[in-house]
Amino acid sequence: MAGHFIIIGRLGQVAAATSAIASSTGHTVRHLARPDIDLAQPGTIARALDPVLQAAPPGSVLINAAAYTDVNGAESEPALAQAVNAVTPGIIAERCGQANIPLIHLSTDYVYDGQKNTPYLETDPVRPLCVYGRSKLAGDEAVQRSGARHVIVRTSAVFSGSGQNFLRTMLELGSRQDQVRVVHDQRTCPTAAADIAAAIIAIADQLTDDPAQTGIFNFCGDTPRSWAEFAADIFHTAARLGATPVRVERIGSEDFPSPASRPAYSVLACDAIFRAFGISQPDYLEALDLNVAHALAAPQPR
Numbered sequence: 001m002a003g004h005f006i007i008i009g010r011l012g013q014v015a016a017a018t019s020a021i022a023s024s025t026g027h028t029v030r031h032l033a034r035p036d037i038d039l040a041q042p043g044t045i046a047r048a049l050d051p052v053l054q055a056a057p058p059g060s061v062l063i064n065a066a067a068y069t070d071v072n073g074a075e076s077e078p079a080l081a082q083a084v085n086a087v088t089p090g091i092i093a094e095r096c097g098q099a100n101i102p103l104i105h106l107s108t109d110y111v112y113d114g115q116k117n118t119p120y121l122e123t124d125p126v127r128p129l130c131v132y133g134r135s136k137l138a139g140d141e142a143v144q145r146s147g148a149r150h151v152i153v154r155t156s157a158v159f160s161g162s163g164q165n166f167l168r169t170m171l172e173l174g175s176r177q178d179q180v181r182v183v184h185d186q187r188t189c190p191t192a193a194a195d196i197a198a199a200i201i202a203i204a205d206q207l208t209d210d211p212a213q214t215g216i217f218n219f220c221g222d223t224p225r226s227w228a229e230f231a232a233d234i235f236h237t238a239a240r241l242g243a244t245p246v247r248v249e250r251i252g253s254e255d256f257p258s259p260a261s262r263p264a265y266s267v268l269a270c271d272a273i274f275r276a277f278g279i280s281q282p283d284y285l286e287a288l289d290l291n292v293a294h295a296l297a298a299p300q301p302r
Helices: 013-024 042-055 078-099 131-145 166-174 193-207 227-240 271-277 284-296
Strands: 004-008 028-032 060-064 103-108 150-155 179-183 215-218 247-251
Touching: 004 013, 013 028, 013 193, 028 042, 042 078, 060 078, 060 193, 078 103, 078 131, 103 131, 103 193, 131 150, 150 193, 166 179, 166 227, 166 284, 179 227, 193 271, 193 284, 215 271, 227 247, 227 284
Parallel strands: 004 028, 004 060, 060 103, 103 150, 150 215, 179 247
Antiparallel strands: none
């Protein structure tokens, strides 16, 4: 059943994909993004959001797809990361609760410390290693405390054929050099933005029918990869589509110093989202083919 989505964010990978899929499936979409709303200014959120929530038609769902996502940048801008990722989501959730509008909030695998060697469950202890992860966890907890009907979707290694992401970065590097060095001792599950968007829409459609659905759910692509393996998959796919082959040199994290610590293993178990919403893990390689083809046809970021 078609509904009305209020999407916070406009240009981000998941926000753009959610808008495109929702519009193509008969849903109506209202975007909230700068300058109309500034997540870095928590004191202004209620004033910007309340009129939109009050005017929202029955069956509306708010989707918060915006965040401070620069993992390394957060180390030098912790106050900004905290405002955008921790404080503002709590305010958004509180306003949604008062308006009786369900909230879907996007989160991250970086809330885990990477010490497991089996996929993380939603019930596993959280211990983020970096400012970004801590700010996102604080946002999750604020949403949970708010009293709003909510679903928090934790995902990982988001990629698409447009925007700024690992896939586009690799293709840009590969256009200038025949070898790249990529970390091989951090393992995650790459997830296409369009697949996350489709899952969000499926959840939103069910939230309007079943008020009891709430909680945290993992969602990611179906194939665990190290970042080096992910890069090799990108270049293999690109070469098959006519690009110049590029070799990947696998290196350790100690050979690629980074301001932010990242989990060595952040593969997510996705059984709960299937049980609750009937959403299966998407085919990583199929999504990669589509997005590499799209990226090769578009200008690369500089």
